Amino acid sequence: MKLNVNGKVHDVDVEEDMPLLWVLRDELKIKGVKFGCGVAACGACTVHLDGMAVRSCQTFAGDVGEAEITTIEGMGTPDAMHAVQQAWVEHQVAQCGYCQSGQIMQAASLLAENPVPTDADIDDAMSGNLCRCGTYPRIRAAVKTAAARLKEA
Amino acid sequence: MSRIGTIARRTFLVGSVAIAGGVAFGYYQYRKPHANPLLDELGEGEAALTPWVQINADKITLITPHSDLGQGAASMQAMLLAEELDLEFGQFEISPGVPSPAYYNTALADEGVPFNSHDHSFPADAMRGILGVVVKIMGVQGTGGSTSVPDSFDKLRTAGAVARETLKKAASEKSGINTTALKTASGKVILPDGTEYSYQELAPIAAGIEPVTRVKLREPSEWRLIGKEVQRLDILAKSTGTQTYGIDLEMDGMVHAAVKVNPRQGGALNSYDASAAEGMRGVLKIVEVTNGVAVVADNTWRAFQAAEAITFDWGPAPYPADMDGHWAEVANSFVEERLDAEWRNDGDVATALASGQSVEAEYRAPYVAHQPLEPLNALVLMEGGRVDIWVGHQFPRFAQQKVAEVAGIDPEAVHFHQQFSGGSFGHRLEFENITLATEIAMQMPGTPVKLTFTREEDFAHDYPRQIGMARGVGRVKDGKVDAIDLQVATVSSTDSQIARLGQSAPPGADTQIAAGAWNQPFAVPNFRFRAYKVPPLSPTSSWRSVGASSQGFFASAFLDELIHAAGADPLEERLRLCNHDIARKVLETVGDMSSWGTDPGENRGRGLGFVDSFGVPVAEVVEVTNTGDGIRIDKVFVAADVGRVVDPVNFDNHVKGGVVWGLGHAMNCEITYADGMAEQANYFDHEGMRLHQCPEIVVKGLENASRIRGIGEPPVPPAAPALAAAIFDATGIRLREMPFNKFVDFV
Ligand code: FES
Ligand code: FES
Numbered sequence: 001m002k003l004n005v006n007g008k009v010h011d012v013d014v015e016e017d018m019p020l021l022w023v024l025r026d027e028l029k030i031k032g033v034k035f036g037c038g039v040a041a042c043g044a045c046t047v048h049l050d051g052m053a054v055r056s057c058q059t060f061a062g063d064v065g066e067a068e069i070t071t072i073e074g075m076g077t078p079d080a081m082h083a084v085q086q087a088w089v090e091h092q093v094a095q096c097g098y099c100q101s102g103q104i105m106q107a108a109s110l111l112a113e114n115p116v117p118t119d120a121d122i123d124d125a126m127s128g129n130l131c132r133c134g135t136y137p138r139i140r141a142a143v144k145t146a147a148a149r150l151k152e153a
Numbered sequence: 154m155s156r157i158g159t160i161a162r163r164t165f166l167v168g169s170v171a172i173a174g175g176v177a178f179g180y181y182q183y184r185k186p187h188a189n190p191l192l193d194e195l196g197e198g199e200a201a202l203t204p205w206v207q208i209n210a211d212k213i214t215l216i217t218p219h220s221d222l223g224q225g226a227a228s229m230q231a232m233l234l235a236e237e238l239d240l241e242f243g244q245f246e247i248s249p250g251v252p253s254p255a256y257y258n259t260a261l262a263d264e265g266v267p268f269n270s271h272d273h274s275f276p277a278d279a280m281r282g283i284l285g286v287v288v289k290i291m292g293v294q295g296t297g298g299s300t301s302v303p304d305s306f307d308k309l310r311t312a313g314a315v316a317r318e319t320l321k322k323a324a325s326e327k328s329g330i331n332t333t334a335l336k337t338a339s340g341k342v343i344l345p346d347g348t349e350y351s352y353q354e355l356a357p358i359a360a361g362i363e364p365v366t367r368v369k370l371r372e373p374s375e376w377r378l379i380g381k382e383v384q385r386l387d388i389l390a391k392s393t394g395t396q397t398y399g400i401d402l403e404m405d406g407m408v409h410a411a412v413k414v415n416p417r418q419g420g421a422l423n424s425y426d427a428s429a430a431e432g433m434r435g436v437l438k439i440v441e442v443t444n445g446v447a448v449v450a451d452n453t454w455r456a457f458q459a460a461e462a463i464t465f466d467w468g469p470a471p472y473p474a475d476m477d478g479h480w481a482e483v484a485n486s487f488v489e490e491r492l493d494a495e496w497r498n499d500g501d502v503a504t505a506l507a508s509g510q511s512v513e514a515e516y517r518a519p520y521v522a523h524q525p526l527e528p529l530n531a532l533v534l535m536e537g538g539r540v541d542i543w544v545g546h547q548f549p550r551f552a553q554q555k556v557a558e559v560a561g562i563d564p565e566a567v568h569f570h571q572q573f574s575g576g577s578f579g580h581r582l583e584f585e586n587i588t589l590a591t592e593i594a595m596q597m598p599g600t601p602v603k604l605t606f607t608r609e610e611d612f613a614h615d616y617p618r619q620i621g622m623a624r625g626v627g628r629v630k631d632g633k634v635d636a637i638d639l640q641v642a643t644v645s646s647t648d649s650q651i652a653r654l655g656q657s658a659p660p661g662a663d664t665q666i667a668a669g670a671w672n673q674p675f676a677v678p679n680f681r682f683r684a685y686k687v688p689p690l691s692p693t694s695s696w697r698s699v700g701a702s703s704q705g706f707f708a709s710a711f712l713d714e715l716i717h718a719a720g721a722d723p724l725e726e727r728l729r730l731c732n733h734d735i736a737r738k739v740l741e742t743v744g745d746m747s748s749w750g751t752d753p754g755e756n757r758g759r760g761l762g763f764v765d766s767f768g769v770p771v772a773e774v775v776e777v778t779n780t781g782d783g784i785r786i787d788k789v790f791v792a793a794d795v796g797r798v799v800d801p802v803n804f805d806n807h808v809k810g811g812v813v814w815g816l817g818h819a820m821n822c823e824i825t826y827a828d829g830m831a832e833q834a835n836y837f838d839h840e841g842m843r844l845h846q847c848p849e850i851v852v853k854g855l856e857n858a859s860r861i862r863g864i865g866e867p868p869v870p871p872a873a874p875a876l877a878a879a880i881f882d883a884t885g886i887r888l889r890e891m892p893f894n895k896f897v898d899f900v
Binding site: 019021022025033034036037039073075076077081092096097101104122129131132134 | 225391392393394397398400409434452454455527528573576605607608807811817836840842843845850
């Protein structure tokens with residue numbers, strides 16, 4: 001089957017029910033997307049399908065179809081970061097960093113949909129993304145900075 | 154400079170003199186000179202100035218032997234070296250180095266001896282016990298116990314200074330100009346006329362001269378990096394998905410493995426049927442491992458699926474099958490035969506308790522899992538008599554040894570490659586992923602095997618925090634706390650860990666059964682503290698803040714009950730009892746920060762928790778609202794004294810993370826066993842805190858203490874008792890058992 005990842009079409013030979021997470025990580029070697037729980041309980045595997053945040057561990061490869069898949073690598077690079085990534089750097093959010101790809105993808109999806117989220121909106125959108133290191137206060141601050149930055153742009 | 158600091162520096166200098174034979178580090182009388190591990194791999198024209206700095210023609214590498222588990226240890230270690238060596242961030246690479254006794258952790262050894270300046274007597278046998286632990290377990294290159302900063306602070310700055318002065322000496326030989334006229338900046342030695350020699354071009358000369366070991370460390374006023382807000386070295390990578398963790402490694406010809414090991418920890422594999430798995434797509438091999446079976450496949454998910462398709466007959470658990478059995482064993486341990494140590498007996502507790510108003514309470518702390526977000530994994534290649542292992546671990550030397558044991562080869566033939574870890578919290582002190590991956594790789598020589606645990610396998614084999622209970626009896630008199638008789642009984646996570654290392658427990662008392670409780674800076678006139686060791690149940694391990702995570706809760710919460718019974722104010726009474734200036738300032742500071750004493754408002758409550766652990770006094774005030782839909786945690790104020798805040802951004806992030814960790818697990822986490830198996834299988838059963846429950850957290854780091862301390866663990870213990878006190882203030886409900894959501898709802 002064909003998958004469009006970060007603007008590039010890949011041909012993969014996998015089972016229909018292989019979670020997108022493992023197609024990305026093990027077949028396409030795209031490692032920014034992380035495995036945390038495998039059951040939609042942590043958000044580490046969050047990617048965008050046509051701009052919308054989904055849990056790739058619960059998305060079957062066969063269900064993706066033509067949708068454009070974006071991973072953290074497709075958001076920006078260290079030299080050309082997305083506004084959300086910039087905010088994450090500015091606030092030095094990461095500790096171990098393992099959850100942060102998912103957090104950033106979730107936040108970017110939130111801001112694309114809702115450019116001026118309230119505190120309650122942020123809580124709702126981000127609470128599915130677990131951070132065992134407890135970086136939540138900085139995540140909140142970074143989401144707000146990113147929102148402001150995106151509004152200026 | 155404190156005494157131990159002086160010793161550490163002196164021994165460092167002695168070691169530096171003999172660079173050709175190696176630089177020695179360690180805890181004074183146990184130390185032997187160790188070979189310099191870098192000299193083995195040096196190429197021509199390279200100089201190894203100390204085991205922490207490597208310079209060759211194209212790069213400068215700083216060796217940061219403390220594992221980076223997400224706590225920023227690599228960045229902190231590099232900062233200390235770069236401060237004295239006059240390097241800018243960006244001018245060097247970092248490497249975790251190879252496991253070596255030269256990276257012996259002096260602070261871990263120190264951690265076991267009584268450092269609190271509170272005037273307490275210390276049982277001599279406990280001292281022996283801890284030194285035994287130090288020698289057997291801790292006296293190695295280790296990361297844990299919040300020791301990275303204290304271990305590194307003098308050593309690495311000195312190493313940086315030795316390197317700098319030696320490079321200046323090399324520049325002096327090259328130019329003929331006296332070193333006193335030379336300056337260093339941004340990776341260069343600068344001559345009076347402005348001529349610059351890069352460190353790299355000086356490296357070959359430096360390699361041929363005696364290092365300068367009489368160095369003067371910079372005054373705090375001269376620091377460019379320490380105590381300043383700097384950008385963590387890994388922050389760009391971790392914000393762009395480009396940080397590689399152990400689980401991300403790829404290698405030519407690599408295969409993926411999954412395991413199923415008896416979920417009754419330590420129980421046998423009786424039999425299994427893998428016929429359904431054998432024909433599944435991508436499955437390459439199915440092999441037996443200790444107490445379980447591994448599937449090797451061409452993709453992680455295919456390995457998981459196939460492992461799931463195997464049916465098993467598991468043997469019984471070598472511990473009580475359910476929680477009633479565990480709790481009964483704990484409850485039955487408050488007896489003379491199981492007394493581990495009487496740590497304190499001040500005044501006359503028996504007489505004091507015979508009269509007046511007495512208060513009694515019993516507390517419980519459950520098993521709790523570590524479950525960092527990156528599942529356990531390990532990549533192992535066995536080929537031509539050597540084994541290479543790539544994994545993130547807190548004790549590289551022991552990991553190396555474990556692999557050697559399993560593979561039946563010499564530890565020298567095991568090459569350990571430290572990886573960045575997606576969290577640990579004590580989880581990566583254990584070896585199961587490492588030994589299992591080695592067992593699989595041995596059955597596939599020449600093929601790199603990456604083992605990844607499913608989250609369910611990781612939960613099933615997490616060695617959780619110790620289970621424990623406390624019984625307190627106390628008396629209040631004239632509005633004051635007058636007597637406390639506190640007894641704690643827990644299993645020994647130290648013994649459990651030591652047993653897995655194949656060692657016998659050292660003699661003497663287990664400090665962790667008493668940690669956070671026996672040595673608090675409060676002069677209660679009559680105070681007895683007894684610690685009981687519960688016989689081994691299911692395996693347990695060190696969990697962020699170790700013994701203090703449960704014992705700190707018991708002691709702080711019981712003191713709170715007594716203060717309430719006395720009709721006193723929780724802060725005022727603690728200040729009255731406080732016999733330690735550093736702790737007093739911490740308490741006063743958190744009082745100011747939180748406007749303690751003002752009315753918290755309708756349906757609101759405020760609670761204070763204080764625990765001194767790992768030598769760091771930490772006070773936390775938690776504010777909650779009883780919303781009607783449950784308790785909401787609004788705000789937390791934290792004051793902590795670590796002597797010196799080396800990296801303020803990381804300090805703040807660490808304290809907040811510790812508070813989130815302490816609160817989240819106190820609220821809703823426990824591991825329970827049924828039929829010998831953990832009932833919690835994934836994060837939905839054991840959540841910790843999520844963002845919507847996270848309060849605003851205000852942090853203040855104080856620098857009054859004379860010794861520098863780490864902050865990874867000390868913010869954890871006060872969080873639970875502060876939350877319990879706040880909930881009591883708001884609702885009148887006393888919480889004496891974690892997790893609290895068994896008794897109250899949270900929003
Ligand atoms: S791995 Fe997908 S939500 Fe946890
Ligand atoms: S930064 Fe470690 S899990 Fe979020």
